[in-house]
Amino acid sequence: MTGVALLAGAGLALSGAVAANAAPVTIDIVTINDFHGRLEADGSVAGAAVLAGAVDSVRAANPNTVMVSAGDNIGASTFTSFIQEDEPTIDVLNTMGLDASAAGNHEFDRGYDDLVNRVLPLADFPILSANVRHDDGSAALDEYWIAEVAGVRIGFIGATTEELPSLVSPAGIEGLQVESIVDNVNRVAGELSDGDESNGEADVVVTVMHEGAPASGPTTDIPADSVFGTIVSGLDSDVDAIVSGHTHQQYAGVVPFDPYQRPVIQAGQYSEAFGLLTLSIDADTKQIASFTPEVLPLTAEDADGESYPLYDADPEVQAIVDDAVAEAEVSGSVPLGEITADFNRAVGTDGATENRGGESTLGNFVADVQLWATTDVGAQIAFMNPGGIRQDLVYAANPDVSGDGEGVVTYREAADVQPFANTLVTMQLTGAQIRQVLEEQWQPAGASRPFLKLGLSEGLSYTYDPAAPAGSHIGTISYQGSPLADDASLTAVLNSFLASGGDNFLGFTAGTGVADSGRIDLQSMVDWFQEFGTATPDDAQRSVGVQLSAPANGGYLPGSTVGVSLSSLLFSTDEPKPTTVEIRLGDALVGTGSIDPTIVDGTDEAGRASVDVTLPAGIAVGAQSLTVTTPGTATSIDVPITVVAASTAGGSGTGTSPGTVGSGSTGSGGVGSGQELAATGAETGPMVAVAILALLVGAGMIVVARRIRVG
Template sequence: MTIYRHSFLSALTVGALVFSGLAAPLAGAEEVTPVTLNILATSDFHGHISAVHGRGGALVDPGAAALACYINAERGRNPDTNFVAAGDLIGGSPFVSSILRDKPILDAFNAMGLDVSALGNHEFDNGVEDVSARVSFDGTGQAKFPYIAANITGADPAPAPSHIITTASGIRIAYVGGVTAETPSIVNPDGVVGLRFDEPVAAMNAEAERIAAADEADVIVGLVHEGVHVDSGFSDAFDAVVAGHTHRETLETGPAREGRQPLVVVQPGEYGRLLSDIDIVIDPTTGEISSVTASNHTADDIWTECGETPDPEVHAIVTAAEEAAAEEGQRVVATVPGAFLRGRDSADGETGGNRGVESSLNSLLADVALDSINAKTALKADIGVMNAGGVRADLAAGEVTFADAYQVQPFGNPIGTVDITGAQFIELLEQQWKPGQSRPRLALGLSSNVTYIYDPAGEQGSRITRVLVNGTPIDPAATYRVAGNRFLLNEGDSFTAFGTQTGSNTFTDTGLMDVDLFISYLAANPNIAPRHQQTSIGVHLDGAADDGSVTAGSEITVNLFSLSYTGGEPVAENVTVTLGDEKVTVPVDNTIVPTNDETGRASATLTVPGGSNNLILHIETDSGTVAELPLTVTDGPTQAPDHSAAGSTSALSSDVDMVSSRLGNFGYIIGGGIVALIALLLTWLHVR
């Protein structure tokens, strides 16, 4: 499709051209000065309005008031500045904002003069009615700025696909919005019934090309709540794209484009810790763009300029929110002797960065769900589950306040149950691997009465090799009652094996709220400690047959994975592998494996003993993890005859027999011919 862009000519310029008869510019005519557009962008702010400092006073979050000061300073330096966002401004927020339904962060962004934001998945945490009415799509609710998305259909009212802003210099910037197509699976599906979330890039391309063809804008910028890149298939109509959702930093410039500047894609991380800055230089008469560049300002950059001089209006909003939350939030509700942590992607990475690994905190919350249902209702569940994305802060050792507990799981989910078969539960475990998605694995927290073994090298949907519930192998045909939050049990995070959206199974809502049950559980278990036993470990056997059987007398190498946590809990140093009478102890490599649950690796080589068709592969770490995998043993190959004693009678007889056997009737024919020739020769000699 031809993209009609930058036909920007003012009436004054056109008149001048007509007057001069389209001749050369008048002598002494003033040269047009290019305009530099300054687009500042945030994403995944999640209500982090307060400035936060960590150990040694190191800055963690700059806070909304410092950010507002920085943006105002940028506007002072360049009046052609826009401030925009790529979604998830609200939802999954710390206590100070979430306890007030995120109104403080919306008030802060209103005061900052946010021009426009893409919708994020967390904007739908409380359902479409909440975001369309209370928050608002069109800037008439608590949000005084428009939320946009080109790929949402079925909403009434519906968000606009784009929003056009004219800058101080008269340049028209069109912002085209999009939100991840995964949204229905990562929010409570009940809240988005009737809405369709199409693939965002294609929908955004269509809207951008429409705007360009209609000459409605001079610059087109995408705001998409998805972890996109320069090679994600964006139309040439786009000059730049601001991404979000993955909480990562992106700063990319694409390849050269004929007649266009290369596409720039940025992503400003999370919580205001980065602020993306896109500069677009454009000729205001011809609309020709001569450069598009970008950078990401850090929290330290923001704090250095504005830490001591925060914006007074936003500072007042933050202070009021902090005071309103303080009294209830600081009430001590429990004490825990040890910390419960989330997973991370590297040794120096932040906890919570890796949702693909088992974590002590996610496991604890699964225990809370199971214990609470069984203690407070007559439903009597068998298994507890928890989704890693619902765990938003670590639980430190010592006194736990209401605010601490709330920050761990701030979504206000009711806890209930779903009845599924053992086969469905196995399928559920298989669905932790999500190839092609922004997070390739989402680990389920499971109650302590469940353990399983998986093969990391297995095909998609065929990795789980053994599941135990209460120490007994799971029965695929039996029914198990699973306890968890409404989001997850309603097939959130694409865990469709629960079957609640297809109608094959029903979510039973107890009305009990997750944070209330969490607090009650902590208070009732003052000596609670992180689980030592890993819920799952990976086992892959080199030397086994395709069906998993092993051969007596052969060597196998037992490759082990997921023997250790990644959050900072104690890890396994050694693992002992036992098969029959053979026992091997090897060290564990605890180098963190990002995005997947494979940290804590080891390999042990053993010889398969004979004498039994069934053996137990016993695995035990020095940190307390124990797992057993039954193995089927087959007999080795039949031993060939020993022909090493050359010239022996038995060897010779065997060789003759073998030759005779192979010659068969053909040998008799040859022998008869030789006898006939000898007879003829004797007759000839006798005649002579």
């Protein structure tokens, strides 16, 4: 434990930590994180055998080598590992000599019992977490592991992201508490440094945590107020180095605001790279003299842009991978059915990065499938979380999948979409609870993604105001074409992750009559294709952003103009891209506008338009509905408005109330802000001013530009 505040040089030397005549010992710590069962090579993903070859190379150069992982070795795995419950992944990690691992959130995908009773007995390495504890305060997993290397005792303390309860099914970690990383790592580090052999002692302490910085790049760019930044600055001087993960980023160095200037490192994801933390330790004092953290690639690209490995594959690990691939091909090559076009997840502005804030044809399709699979137990609507969808269903043939062809969906491809093996759960939700759940798409402050777009089953749709304050975004919710009342009750189906409040959708935990169907999400997809054979993407948007210009006098006047701002009219990938939006009143076309297809990262705002709708002079007074459509697609959303008769009576000059926002769940009632209009009378000639105002209002010549949420 150094507790030294200054570093210098590229091979960062600890000032004053050792005597001048010390004879340092070099110890290498190989780090990986977020491997996620990537057994096979795929482009920049080197695969398990090449990763093992890199570890072999480090060990050959320096026998004083330890290998650790910052977690998520398993879970969210590709098909070869997934179909065999990640046992091949555990086998290859055992074979390449992984010494210890932190417990990541995906280690808990199948629940704590599975981790303790199945995974741990298969692993030759401990899985560590100091901050995941039983309700009675006892440790749920080993908190630390000590390696003795060249006479130096290195203590590795594990820690798990504090977001764990929102990232896995809460039912799977029932009886566990996820406590502060800082408090618990400091506690264990203090015990390892207190001179009491009964609670373990270490010369050097390294925390291996499943939490990390939000972006790749220089460690000088890590925000001090980020989750990881507060952890780094909160760790005591007893902690000498930080190995991190979870955020799938690459960085190595020291953090400027760290009072103890320790090395921090994260090696990306999927065996694209590995971390190497080289420690020079004085053999007498057992203090760190200097350190060099670096992230090393496992592949490179040739002149044609093709990836090639930078290390020889380990033959023993390669044999395990080959056997696993052969086993998986037997199950994976079975055709399930066909698709007529791609089913995609939403993407960001770069056209490649997944955008979990965008509506997607695949998310909606998965919801449709799960609804179909549970109609026999009463399900009426379905919800799907975007993080539960890990691959697209692509029309083009995949040459890496035996038995695949154009439009063919194999078992492996279906499994890659939903790799978590969640069960389908039904529950009764009121209209008000559905509204709450939809509001929870806007995530709590501090969440890693500020917005998560739920996939919805066909027949369930809603409007929303993207600019509304928290808790007030959702406008009209419709079920089977009719507004959904707050006191209505529908039976919903969703996966067990969501049903337990995962991804901060706590509204689902208020559902009643909760029943686990026992049916697996992947199996529902298999059964659907066996029943129907072919799937075609639904190009209808099931939610649309709508804002209207504020009305006067509690409603819109015949002949007046209504400003309509729309968003979320388009999907973000290769789906049809209409260029215009049309608004109708009954059969009459009352407005058109051009659609801006620009994607807004992290949101569902792709496809925006502004349309001025002129209401017919002879329109009937009362409740009316504007229908929004995009030609060439099935998108159709009704927007309720209220039309009022033009007033011909003189006024006081103080204005009248424009009404209140409609109930939302019914879409009925007046729309407006409920605020008084500003006085329009002047100090002189008040009667003339009032008369002119009345004439202008009667002629429909006043347009209030203020925007309101659709009720």
